[in-house]
Amino acid sequence: MASITLEGLKKTYSGDVHAVKGIDLQIEDGEFVVLVGPSGCGKSTLLRMVAGLETITEGTLKIGDRVVNKLEPAERDIAMVFQNYALYPHMTVYNNLAYGLKNRGFKKEDIEKRVRIAAKMLEIEDFLERKPRKLSGGQRQRVAMGRALVREPAAFLFDEPLSNLDAKLRVQMRVEIKQLQRRLKTTSLYVTHDQLEAMTLGDRLVVLNAGQIEQVGTPMEIYSHPASMFVAGFIGSPAMNMLPVDYLKAQGTNGLLDNLPDGTDVVGIRPDDMHLAPPTALHLTVDSTLALFEAAGAESHLYVTLADSDQPTVIRVSGQPPVAEGETLRFFVTRDALHPFNSVTGKRTGD
Amino acid sequence: MVENRPWANLIAHIVLISGVALVAFPVYVAIVASTHSLSGLLQGTLPLLPGGHGIENYTRMWQAGVSNAGAPPAALMLWNSFIMAMAITVGKLSISLLSAFAIVYFRFRFRMFFFWVIFVTLMLPVEVRIIPTFQVVADLKMLNSFAGLSIPLIASATATFLFRQFFMTIPEEMLEAARVDGAGPLKFFKDILMPLSVTNIAALFVIMFIYGWNQYLWPLIITTDPDYYTIVMGIQRMTSEENPQWQLVMAAVVMAALPPVLVILFMQRLFVKGLTETEK
Ligand SMILES: Nc1ncnc2c1ncn2[C@@H]1O[C@H](COP(=O)(O)OP(=O)(O)O)[C@@H](O)[C@H]1O
Ligand SMILES: [Mg+2]
Numbered sequence: 036m037a038s039i040t041l042e043g044l045k046k047t048y049s050g051d052v053h054a055v056k057g058i059d060l061q062i063e064d065g066e067f068v069v070l071v072g073p074s075g076c077g078k079s080t081l082l083r084m085v086a087g088l089e090t091i092t093e094g095t096l097k098i099g100d101r102v103v104n105k106l107e108p109a110e111r112d113i114a115m116v117f118q119n120y121a122l123y124p125h126m127t128v129y130n131n132l133a134y135g136l137k138n139r140g141f142k143k144e145d146i147e148k149r150v151r152i153a154a155k156m157l158e159i160e161d162f163l164e165r166k167p168r169k170l171s172g173g174q175r176q177r178v179a180m181g182r183a184l185v186r187e188p189a190a191f192l193f194d195e196p197l198s199n200l201d202a203k204l205r206v207q208m209r210v211e212i213k214q215l216q217r218r219l220k221t222t223s224l225y226v227t228h229d230q231l232e233a234m235t236l237g238d239r240l241v242v243l244n245a246g247q248i249e250q251v252g253t254p255m256e257i258y259s260h261p262a263s264m265f266v267a268g269f270i271g272s273p274a275m276n277m278l279p280v281d282y283l284k285a286q287g288t289n290g291l292l293d294n295l296p297d298g299t300d301v302v303g304i305r306p307d308d309m310h311l312a313p314p315t316a317l318h319l320t321v322d323s324t325l326a327l328f329e330a331a332g333a334e335s336h337l338y339v340t341l342a343d344s345d346q347p348t349v350i351r352v353s354g355q356p357p358v359a360e361g362e363t364l365r366f367f368v369t370r371d372a373l374h375p376f377n378s379v380t381g382k383r384t385g386d
Numbered sequence: 387m388v389e390n391r392p393w394a395n396l397i398a399h400i401v402l403i404s405g406v407a408l409v410a411f412p413v414y415v416a417i418v419a420s421t422h423s424l425s426g427l428l429q430g431t432l433p434l435l436p437g438g439h440g441i442e443n444y445t446r447m448w449q450a451g452v453s454n455a456g457a458p459p460a461a462l463m464l465w466n467s468f469i470m471a472m473a474i475t476v477g478k479l480s481i482s483l484l485s486a487f488a489i490v491y492f493r494f495r496f497r498m499f500f501f502w503v504i505f506v507t508l509m510l511p512v513e514v515r516i517i518p519t520f521q522v523v524a525d526l527k528m529l530n531s532f533a534g535l536s537i538p539l540i541a542s543a544t545a546t547f548l549f550r551q552f553f554m555t556i557p558e559e560m561l562e563a564a565r566v567d568g569a570g571p572l573k574f575f576k577d578i579l580m581p582l583s584v585t586n587i588a589a590l591f592v593i594m595f596i597y598g599w600n601q602y603l604w605p606l607i608i609t610t611d612p613d614y615y616t617i618v619m620g621i622q623r624m625t626s627e628e629n630p631q632w633q634l635v636m637a638a639v640v641m642a643a644l645p646p647v648l649v650i651l652f653m654q655r656l657f658v659k660g661l662t663e664t665e666k
Contacts (some may be wrong), residue, residue, distance in 0.1 A: 088562050107567035121559035125581040134577070135567035182567075 037099035037112075037189040037222060038064045046080050046096035046246075054080040056246040062190075065220040067213075069237030071227055073269065077246040078226040084273055085224060086115050086192050098189055109138070114183035115192040119199065120175045122167040128154075128178050129163040132185050153184040155308065156215070171205045181211070190222040197232065209235060229303070230270050234258065242266050260374075264381045267303045267374055273336060273349040275303040275374065283319060283343055291317055291370050296385030299375035306336070306351035308372030311364065318367045323348065325362050330355055339364055391633045412642075420444070420636035427632045430511030437540060437631065447637040451620070455627040456612065458640050463617040466535075470605070470616060473536035478594050479587060482542045486549035487575055491561065503552070508543040512604060520607055530611040539604065545590050552586050553579065588656035595649045599642075 039062040045056040054076045062068045070078045081088040085096060087108035096104055103111045114135075117279035122131050129150060135380065136146045149280055154160045157177040177194065183191055197205045197214075213236055216223050227233050233240050234254040242249040242265075250262040261267035267275045280300050284292055295302070313320075326347075337350040337358065350366060358364065375384045389452075415432060422433055449460040488494075489501050512519075519538045528534030556579070564574045577655035580587075605616045621642060624635050 052607045086562075086566065088565065108562075113566070115563070115566050117559045117563060119557060119559055121557065121563040123560070123563070123578055125578075134564075134569075138568035140572065182563075 036080045037158075038062060038066075038097075039190060039222060039224065040095075040097040041081075041085070041098075042095040044081065044084060044096060045092045046077070046084060046089065049090045049384070050309065054246055055084070058248060060251065062222060062224060062240060064222055067216050067225065067228060067236060067238045068241060069225045069233040069239070070243055071230060071233035071243050071269075072243035072249075074228055076243045078228070078243055080246075082192055082194055082224060082226045083117075085190075086113055086127075087111050088115075101220070112189040113192055114190075115194065116179050116183050116188045116196045118195040120167075120176060120179040122178055122182075124167055127166055128159060128166050128170070128181075131167065131178055132163075133180050135182065135186050139154055149185045149187075150181075152199040153181045154183065157181050172200055176200060176204075176208060180215075184215075184219075187221065188221070190224065191216075192226040193223065195227055198227070198229070200236075203233075205239060230272065234270065240270075242269060244269075254356065260383070261303070262383050264301070264303070264376045264378070267376070271305060273306045273351060275305050276309070276346075277301050277303050277349045278341075278346065279347070279375070279378075282341070282346070283321070286319070286342075287320055289317065289319075291319055295373070295375050298377045298380075299384045301376045301378045303374035303376060304368055304372055305374075306349045309348075309350040309366045309368055311350070311352060311356060313367045314369055316369045316371075318369045320367055323364050325358055325364050327362050328358065328360055337364065396422045401594075402563070407547050416636050416639050420633060420640050424631055425635050436659055442478040443633045443637045444641075447634045452624050452627075452631055452634055455630075456615075457620040457626045457638075458612045458615055459623045460617065460620070460641055463615050463620045463638075464615055464641060464645070466532075467599055467616040467618065467642070469532055470535045470601065471519070471595050471645075473532060474539050474598035474601075476593055477536060477540035478542040478545050479590060481540060481582070482545035482549055482590075483580070483587075485546045486541040486553055487579065489546075489550055491571065491574075496519065498615055504546050505541075508547065509539070512539065516603065516607065523608060529608050532614070534608050535614065535616075536598070539598065539601065542594070545594065548585065548590065552583060556582060585657055588653045592650055592653050596646050599646055 039060075041058050041060040041062075044055060044058040045053075047053050059082060060068075070081060072078050080089060084091050084365050085098075087106060087110075088102070091104050095102055097259075098111055098113065099105060108115075123134065126134065132150045133146045136149060141149075150163070151160070154163055157180055157294060159174065159177050159181060160172060162170060167178060176199075179196065184279050193212075197208050200208060209232060227236075237254060239251060240254055240257050244265050250266045251259055252260075257266060257270055261275070261371065264277065266351060268277070278301065280292060280295065280302060283302065287331075292302075310318075322342040325337055326340050326343070327338040329336040329338065334351055334353050335355050337352065339350060340346075341348055350364075375382050376382065415434075418433060418436050419427055420443055422437035423439045426433060426437055426439070439661070447460045449459055449461065451457045457463070485504065489497060489504075523529060523534045523538055526534075528537070560578060561574060564578055569577060600618060601616070602618050602622065605614075605619050606622075609615060609619070617638065621635060621638050624630055624638065
């Protein structure tokens, strides 16, 4: 087990594609860090640089105290789980798990023992003699995890391992991965574009955008204090609403917007922070028309159009309020629900 | 089909049976002819029932050949053909597997250039380059040798191209997973690429073996020593004699047809196995 240190890591592909533009990150021993960001932001590239599958254009990568920039993947003491599992189709599950150990010159009894332990942990003992073709998606996923487990590496690297599974299985595997990591305490770096997966899995999140870090923090830190409009829009679903300060002031101000940090011209409001009943604290009042009502079981999403504006806005309420499409809705927002941003820099201005 | 229509069934069978008969009849005639004496064959009508000289004809062809027609014993010629065909097949497969491996998995300079060079040679059949090749083989003193018979035919653009196409369908993650698992390039080739290619190898083995077995012009040009004559050549020599001994020719033909059939039967098990087992 080991920490992973990234110092000024850059990747430039031929043709001047700057996929990763200088990443500094320290992953502590035993920590579960999730790299999250939209498709094409360089997550996989970064992970593959750590794995040694992609050369490092610039910067230093350390696993433990060792600089591993020039080492082959096998020499880095890491194990990787791929999105499409990449199981060897002609080998049995047992041999898929054993292959890496064989190549490292393990003794037959040791291989046998480790494979049995990993198979037991992942509940794949029953299909050790089957070929991957005869397994379901979820079982293949487990085998892919098993292949990483048996090696007992210093770190696990996951590249969107759940994105080929159906929704239900994804949730189940997510929980299992989390429990497994807690139990083994192996340093893990996990890539996903799914913000919910990121929030639920990670000890810490690293939000990436266009090859750069937008914010690093615990899931709740990032959710409650997004450092930029990008993070605010990316983490949380439905996404945070962004309303221009000038518009809100024009709706009638009551001093609530007067003490916003300098440079604030946009405020973000989470859909759950827009209340249909007036709160006791000082609040803003905005009128809107309900354009679409979406019932999602325990909660409802109200897509509204603000009065005198064409700004699309979402409100999330629990249960199913007695409202009809086309109806005028008045909602209320308190001061502490406002996330102040500057729309030119895209950064948070304070709080 | 689940339908049960007797007429359609009958017609289908008639069509199929006549198709089989059309293909099988010449083979049958050859087998029958190889069991008659020469005089029996020259009586005017072709016999359609087996005669009584089979063992005699085959033994004679196998052990003695037709020396005045320049055909050594069939045993020797079959052996020569077999060595040549195997050398060509194994050589072609090894070289093309390795070159396809290099072209697909290694980033070296002029990689695409080499690929196109190989690809362009697809358009040049043996016959086009036969004179310069002969010159080279003669200069290397490889006339009348197995090396001379097989080496010039080994380079294979077709197989290289097919293997390249196949390798490109194997997801790149397979290589990456193997690298993480500590397999170097050769280990990856041996443990993963080769087993995944079994079906392709078996199919190409059959094609290449028959190609090698049926070589005629090239062995004819470079061998003058009867010790290196091949069976296809030998049959040709026997038929171009003034009074061909047709019963022996037919015996040689039947014997020449057997090895390719055996190779197909043997390899067929591998295709089927490969097709059902190495699904990605
Ligand atoms: N081999 C490559 N050559 C050139 N550009 C690449 C290569 N691989 C990825 N890229 C580019 O780098 C960027 C980041 O890709 P990637 O790391 O795969 O994104 P993500 O995993 O976050 O979706 C993308 O713009 C992609 O087009
Ligand atoms: Mg990716």
